[in-house]
Ligand SMILES: *[C@@H]1O[C@H](CO)[C@@H](O)[C@H](O)[C@H]1NC(C)=O
């Protein structure tokens with residue numbers, strides 16, 4: 001009897017050691033000739049993560065982004081500012097659709113979460129097979145370094161003035177545009193048409209007289225640096241006042257640099273900018289998002305569909321829904337992985 005117990009104890013001990021080893025090393029991904037690897041912090045299971053702790057901490061995977069030439073161009077950026085996951089399933093679909101429709105463009109996912117087994121998304125293992133997809137870990141607190149917003153941003157992050165991951169994403173989005181230029185898409189925007197035909201500099205109209213921030217494109221230029229600086233200044237003031245509306249920040253900045261712009265009239269271009277209707281990017285509004293879970297066809301005229309925060313039951317995308325039609329068409333790998341693995 002006693003011998004048997006000892007044996008079980010022994011086996012349990014061995015299993016524990018193996019489990020710890022597995023949980024505390026490296027995630028390896030072999031893609032074609034390249035091995036991608038991500039370090040996993042063995043202490044991460046012991047130290048519980050606060051929601052925004054990752055904004056202050058550097059990890060093994062944090063990139064040293066030096067200089068404005070860090071990212072190869074042309075580029076489309078996605079920003080994921082969670083601390084407890086690298087990305088949502090819907091963002092994986094957004095990335096695949098952007099990568100497929102823009103094979104010559106670098107698709108960059110900037111993420112803030114530490115890389116751990118529990119923050120990893122199994123869909124990443126198929127995304128890294130897309131040759132133009134890159135993921136870069138960024139350190140939120142130092143992301144404004146080298147810009148006029150460095151001091152402000154550091155103090156905001158340090159004193160937890162911005163605790164909402166969505167707001168952090170908005171601020172970082174404009175810092176990315178300010179530093180590197182390029183196209184930014186919100187992480188739930190599934191592209192349905194190549195965006196190149198829209199030109200190099202564009203913003204989208206939100207309602208009748210405002211601009212939105214779910215999709216923006218700008219080349220690197222002095223004018224655009226001024227534009228994004230103005231948005232960031234306005235956004236910073238809003239943060240200090242606790243009255244945050246990024247749509248107001250971008251709209252006022254644009255009107256300031258392009259006086260007399262009336263978004264309701266036929267738009268005369270200012271500094272090479274085009275203004276497109278927001279419906280081009282979200283033909284289905286947030287309030288109608290349940291439509292994604294009903295049968296239907298996607299809007300063939302739109303450049304994208306924004307999925308908003310529509311919740312799918314379980315992890316699968318229900319067949320014969322609009323969501324499934326969009327996913328099967330624009331992110332077939334993600335769709336089949338999601339719907340065959342659960
Ligand atoms: C950018 O702003 C600076 C300083 O306000 C100004 O001198 C410069 O002319 C602006 N450049 C463009 C292209 O708008």
Ligand SMILES: *[C@@H]1O[C@H](CO)[C@@H](O)[C@H](O)[C@H]1NC(C)=O
Nearest residue numbers: 207210244245246247248249
């Ligand atoms: C931002 O302000 C505009 C104009 O005042 C308003 O229509 C919009 O609903 C506001 N957005 C948010 C998220 O509060």
